[in-house]
Amino acid sequence: MNDAWFGLSESILWTILVAGISNTSCALLGCYLVLRRLSLLGDAISHAVLPGIVLAYLLTGTLGAVPIMIGAALFGVLTTLLTATLRDQGSVPEDAGMGVVFTSLFALGVILLTTFAHDVHLDVDCVLYGLLEFIPLDTVSFAGWEIPRALGGMALTLLLVLIFVFALWKELKLVSFDDSLATAMGFSATGLHYFLMSMVAIVTVTSFEAVGSILVIAMLIVPAATAQLLTDRLRSMLIGAVLVGWIAAIGGALAATWLNTSVAGMMAVVAGLQFALAVFFAPRYGLVSRALHTLSLTLRIYGEDVLATLYRQEEERASDAEPVAVPVWEISAAGRGPSAWLVAPRLWWRGDVRPVPHGRLALTESGRQKAQSLVRAHRLWEAYIGSHFELPLDHLHAPAERWEHYVGPALQAQMADELAQPGSDPHGRSIPE
Numbered sequence: 001m002n003d004a005w006f007g008l009s010e011s012i013l014w015t016i017l018v019a020g021i022s023n024t025s026c027a028l029l030g031c032y033l034v035l036r037r038l039s040l041l042g043d044a045i046s047h048a049v050l051p052g053i054v055l056a057y058l059l060t061g062t063l064g065a066v067p068i069m070i071g072a073a074l075f076g077v078l079t080t081l082l083t084a085t086l087r088d089q090g091s092v093p094e095d096a097g098m099g100v101v102f103t104s105l106f107a108l109g110v111i112l113l114t115t116f117a118h119d120v121h122l123d124v125d126c127v128l129y130g131l132l133e134f135i136p137l138d139t140v141s142f143a144g145w146e147i148p149r150a151l152g153g154m155a156l157t158l159l160l161v162l163i164f165v166f167a168l169w170k171e172l173k174l175v176s177f178d179d180s181l182a183t184a185m186g187f188s189a190t191g192l193h194y195f196l197m198s199m200v201a202i203v204t205v206t207s208f209e210a211v212g213s214i215l216v217i218a219m220l221i222v223p224a225a226t227a228q229l230l231t232d233r234l235r236s237m238l239i240g241a242v243l244v245g246w247i248a249a250i251g252g253a254l255a256a257t258w259l260n261t262s263v264a265g266m267m268a269v270v271a272g273l274q275f276a277l278a279v280f281f282a283p284r285y286g287l288v289s290r291a292l293h294t295l296s297l298t299l300r301i302y303g304e305d306v307l308a309t310l311y312r313q314e315e316e317r318a319s320d321a322e323p324v325a326v327p328v329w330e331i332s333a334a335g336r337g338p339s340a341w342l343v344a345p346r347l348w349w350r351g352d353v354r355p356v357p358h359g360r361l362a363l364t365e366s367g368r369q370k371a372q373s374l375v376r377a378h379r380l381w382e383a384y385i386g387s388h389f390e391l392p393l394d395h396l397h398a399p400a401e402r403w404e405h406y407v408g409p410a411l412q413a414q415m416a417d418e419l420a421q422p423g424s425d426p427h428g429r430s431i432p433e
Helices: 010-035 039-048 050-060 065-088 094-116 124-129 132-137 149-167 169-177 179-184 189-230 234-259 263-281 287-316 328-336 339-349 365-388 397-403 409-418
Strands: 139-142 145-148 353-356 360-363
Touching (some): 010 149, 010 189, 039 050, 039 065, 039 189, 050 065, 050 189, 065 094, 065 189, 132 263, 287 339, 365 409
């Protein structure tokens, strides 16, 4: 094999290119499947198109692209129709109906394949595992280059997918998030649904021989699910899913070469590892990120509770000539538990409190302003609840203590205007300006 870029052999580069193009097609359509909660339907179609492939061969006597695609598309739509029929007419849960339909059709395809088409180059191993390792060996001449035969089919399929996505961008977006609204606006949600299923079937069948159903199933779902954890925008989700597919193609091919194992299987593993990383470290929805956000919110609330407690202590000792310095254990005794000890260093670092000898804390000017805003929010909220709900006075403090951390200046001003600028809360305590 000839040396190529970055010391990689030409065969590996062709393998990566074909797999990357196939993964791109699957990832783009997979985003719409994931958004519409039809991930398992994509899996079902990728299995159920097998009898369509075999029947297309038996009827035409050829493995040409056009009859194979037609047969796959028809059985892809048939899978969707049968699943919907079992759900609507047979009162069968959709997931159960889907499992019955795709396993039955896949079994039918295997029987037809082994019984009537065993003498052609279309076997079960090819369908399941693909032939990525042998793609560089089957080439055709194009513009003076020897390129893999599978590359042409993959490129044509990707072009069809891109045309489908760009031509129906608005319609697909609307149907993916609210098919009832799409129908009310005059779009045929059902028609787009079957069109999408047909495209899934076409992508599946063109990818079967090259990459196999294992990789097709993985790339229909995993890149889209990974990208969904990373963004809330459809455009970014599509781009992210494509990037995940290409990283899987590159990383899987290199790892499979190093470990001497299945290329398609290793690409699916790399895609799964990316999904696992997203599950833990996605900026907004990752488990670690959410835990850090929860910890940050907890520390903020603890800190604000301490500031509010210090401010109330200052109110009670307003006659003192010196600035009020409150012992930390006294703050804890006011109902904050160990939070004062926990957040005192953070408050000091942010300039909201200053340590005073003998384990005491005092508010700085910055901390006093924040505490005053918190107490104002608390007492305004008590006044608001008291004026709109017939609650005993002892029932007002608890909800106000929770909500004071989320009532900003704008909402405070709105409540004050609605309450005609009250000077005190229902307990008779003054509301800070």
